[in-house]
Amino acid sequence: MTPLKIGACLKASEIADHRAWLFDAARDIEIQDFMSFAALSTEFDDRISAVKSALAGHTGRIGIHGPFEGLDIDNKDAELQPLITARLLKALEAADRIGARQMVLHSPYTLWFQNNVFSWKGYAETKLQRIHDTLAPVVKAAEDAGQTLVIENIQDVRPETRRAMVDSFNSSAIALSIDTGHAQLARRMSGAPPVEDFVRDAGDQLAHVHLQDVDGHADRHWAPGEGEIEWTAVFRALSECQSAPHLVLELRDKADIPKGYRTLSDLGLVI
Template sequence: MLKVISSHVFLRQRLHPGLLDTLLKSGAQGVELFAARQHIDYSDRTVVREFADWFRSNPMEAFSMHAPLYPDHEMGRAGAPAVNVIHPDKSRRIDAMDEIKRALEVAEQIPFRFLVVHLGERDDTWSPRALEFSMTALEHLRAFANPLGVKLLVENLQNSVAQPAYILEILNTGHFTDIGVCLDVGHAHLNDGVAAALASLKPRIRTAHLHDNNGQKDEHLWPGDGTIGWDETFEGLKSAPQSPAGVLEIHYTLGENPEIVAQKAAKAFEKF
């Protein structure tokens, strides 16, 4: 498995080359850039060029990007609506896709393989309308991403729309053979379990978000600090036909300094 870490662990900070240096020290082969304007302002071409220069000079690749969840610099705390490509309001859906496209444009200067996309927010429920809106959004974003060399990945969430069975229905109904899945292990643990999610999604899995919890809430702990069975999880992931990358997605509220992050990430990578 390719060793990747998400910049989500530093989400409260402005990402800068020094933090990327720290992640490189952990032994990470790639990084998933978390698209949040207060963290990495993907709309600022000067900022993007600075990161592009760093990646050209270092052996760690920009492996993937997590699509933005909010369009502002405050993660919605000032009232900005979430980025939701299946919102009932058409104008909200269009705004959401436009914001994701702004993030995708980073690939013009920093090539990355995958964009991880959320379908809906926590309270969104499955319906024929959710199916229609999901297919429309994925088709639109795929058309924008493909010329940039980026493939879309749908992440399993805690809402009912992005449960494994419905993700497969969306992808199969839309004939999206080139769109894969990012298996979020922590989210799966909070729903029907990691083993069940692996059994359903394994042929479609391209990457996996790796983090732990105690089965009650989405804590994004380091692997081994919760109740997920990691031996079985890694065995299942390694048997997936597309040899998925493992992406450590640790919560920024743990408040650990960069050196501790590098040490804990290196220890986690030993499990790979």
């Protein structure tokens, strides 16, 4: 199994603390400065400038985490859908201006959906149509800009459901993201497959991975090794993926990035 290079999720103000590790090896960076309303409105230009300054000299791949709070891409309100689309388009503009080629968005699929999918005629199809109504202009904008939207599992129970949603757009500008902690929580709380199986289901559609550990109870965003995830199995599956996904530590305490990296490095999984 070939060790894989990993990076980290950070705000612009946090990059300097990890600059040598990130920049010397041209590691993946996911910028997390563009998730709020303020960041995409009154603070927009200032945040763009701060991120570009912090990234000066970096030669690795860059992505951003898109906004998500209150912005369900499956929103049922026809008046709100265009507002969500506009917010996502603004975030995509931010990504383009800082040189990012990926934007993470949250999946709308849940255990409720999986358990009720056959309870109402056309339930799955109606939900998918709402997703297209909201997201299609964003996918088109990503295509035009040479960017990729990556759809992250949040409460997803069946990875193939989210994969089918991505497939339905028939576009290279939308792909899959996996959050290892979210997948492990779904395994414990909802009987989802192991994290490794999320990776294997995604296959070469996998473009992005959040690496974080959990205890199976809550979304801890701990450093790898502090929770219960089977990291060797996860990286065995990742090493067989031909799409070279962005691999980034998404930790609540950014001071734990070196510790999480060392744990995976000591296992021979990363460089």
